Amino acid sequence: MIEDYKVRKIAVANLIILVTLLVSITTPAILFIGHADTTTSNGQSIAGYVKYTLLLYDNVLIDGNYNGTYLGIGPSGIAYDPNNGYFYVADSASCNVSVIDPVNNSVLDTIRVGFGPYGVVYEPYVKYIYVTDYESCTVTVINPYLRNELVCTINVGPGPYGIAYIPPGTPLGGYYGSLIITHYGSVVQGTTTITWIFNIGLSPAAGTSGTTDLGIIPCSLGIFYDPSNNLIYVTDFGNNTLTVIGSSFSSGLYVKAIIGVGSGPYAIAQDPTDGYLYVTNSRSNTVSVIDPINNSVIDSIKVGLDPHGVAYDPSNGYIYVADYGSNALSVIEPMNNSVIATIQVGSNPCQIAYDPNNGYLYVTDRGSGSISVISTVVPSVAYQITFTESGLPPGTLWSVTLNGITETSKTNTITFNEPNGVYEYTVTPFQDYTVSPSSGKITVSNSNVIQQIVFTQVSTGQTSTSTSTQSTPSSTSTLPITRTSTSQTSTSSSQPAVIPNITTITGVSITYILLGAMMIIILLLVVIMILVLRRH
Template structure:
């Protein structure tokens, strides 16, 4: 009996040990996964720290959802719809997380604002219905100019404006009507519209326009083919001279009506309907080699992708599941992998319908569980490392870098700053003045990646030249500095010195004296200076014997004459 009890205890202990071990492994895997996700997000978004993601929530009062985001680098323009269904328009300043609703500026006929874009000092905002096109200009003075009538009078027969893109000083405006899909260029400098409708197939219905750095790409559907699924997709290039190249025939057979599009510099990421069943799909496309990659299987089932944006050659993707659960991820095109970031989204968000990056801050447009539109602004700036790496200083020598007024010092060979994108100036210094940095100062621009700057310290020497004036040719003379004496029979004596202050003495042969700059103090910051030494022959101070002899003879003669005169007087 005792043996059975002992055996049971042993078995129970083993089971408990296995269970504890299993929980520990699961906990480790879970924690490790979170750690890896954080590390990956650091790599993706270049955050300096993810210890506490700090979202600022900006509630857009009375807004139901956001339909477009555009920026001029200083502020965001938002369009959307109110809780009552009316069009909305507002401005967000992410420097101080301030939102201002300017819907009161909208003209009365405006409906259904869906797109906006910035270029050449103005924002263009578009929308409307099939019978009521909307095109508005929001300028730097804070006014809205209604350009809607220009679309109609320009014989474009616009019914609505679906997408606006800007590039090469031109806005491309794509729209739709009951009959066909009009397209226009708008030149903001001359305030001129140019219709491209005759250049583009009548059936081309534009859903999205995009500037790729050289020309515009348009995606959408072939209008007039009935409802989807079954409606063929449409894709083409619009060149800045107005020419059009239809690319619809190269699209894979699984592609239906095309929706969102983003470009990272070498591939496009595009959403579309599945041509057979109408379900949403996502694929990539390389225009240079017509290479397509079907990516839908990389994403979870039931996902509705609302927005795609490029960030650092990767793609941020936002959406929702069944309109009540958000989704945020990064797609890495180089290895075709997905990093799910939904865990960073606050629990009160049910949908993500806009993503934007401005001034090193990630802006997320979303919708709360209460159907209110909000902005999430991540206060943690994207910080990038600036490494100053020195070479040439003796080990342990203090040196410093002053970057935009902030100084850091070190006795190692590297000084590191972490800063957001921008333009920076710097200055290099060291306490050891025998070494000179190269470069000693400069400027650079931080643009989305770390910067390494090499600083070379060189042992600095200085020349001082002494020039004699007044000695006969081939006369030997010398100069002594800090115990080191140099001789010359010429006019010059040159010293090469490290940085510092020195005393000197000049020596000339006997028979000559120095009347100028015979000794003194010199500083190496006067490198290249010349010190003129003036010497003259020593004045002769010996007494000549000839005048003495002459004087003695004269005295003797005078004395003899006086004596003779006296003798003669005595005889008389």
């Protein structure tokens, strides 16, 4: 009796272990497949992908992503010049600034600056580029219109890091605009300073350079100026706070508020639609969302490892975060402050800048010495428009023109792939045949469409007629494509070699299949367990 009980107990225990292992293995796979709404069918994220990578070391452009070895260049800060359309990249390890032409994504020039360049900003009044030289304790001024020649070097004190431009007509900007520079780890008698170069637009050398002792920012990194409220926001890496700085004509700069954020705050970006600020916290791997109206944290978003730079993309409204330790970008949807996608980029992504001309994001990859060019354009979703003929002899060549594109076939079907829209079509007539309908319009609205075409042979002495058949939607699969032409004629398909697979199983279908399979296996195991118990 005791031995029989032990056998039953062992059998039951083994079956329970098998069921547990099965559930633990299949459940993550099901959840992963079911959560397939952030990528298109070609594997690209809906929020973007690496279209090109520019290797700064030898000025080579490659397709797709590259995560290579460290080449001693260390691209860090980046700024866009709207006048010439170029990017200026601070190469912190090589003491240079690389000038990037986004038209062909190549290095146009390399400018020698001070030691440890990091922060870069464009000043629109005189149209100069300003670069903070961390190790040289200076700011280098570049004139893009004189072959990127150096204008001058301004001594600003130890550890200049972040830099922001303040436009004229404000207490901060004065008559000719100003620069605000943060100092990382620059402690003078227990306090630190922020450098305020007043009236910089008059002349860099003639601008009034001075320091403002705020005494509470021992490790200031990121800096952001909000023109809507005329306030400056500075991240205090050491105290885990965001300092809000105001200004007045009488007293100059003053601390307006101090906001507690995550650990190791680094950079700042703003969503202009609601004014919220997004602060990356490099040590806690989070992004703090700040409401500037009441200076409070309204949300905290978990992202990748060691987030550094952050940028807003006006083309899709997303926030992009450079996860320095994950070699990736976290993409945040501001509507619900959630990460909707992750884009793998080069090694140690540092800062991000947006090009309004081509809509790409440019990411400095400090570890791989490269620039990742991110395309955020989501491919259009195309649907099948199928024309099916009846009435012609088998093997007869017939043709249909849709939206200016002509396709021919010797079978009874002709297929086009088009996104949502309304498209005009015509059917090429045949001698001794009437065709119905001979022309018309096709409306594509989130589904495939089938249009019946009826050819009727004309008998001697009489004319046959037929009833027009309306186009009907079809509920088959969709296909992401990128259209490159809308008006050309050919005898073969003009689409970019993409044919929808009607039998393709979607992520949701696979989820249900796996769930069903798992339930069947569990049921079989239970039946086996009952049989074993009865046997013993």
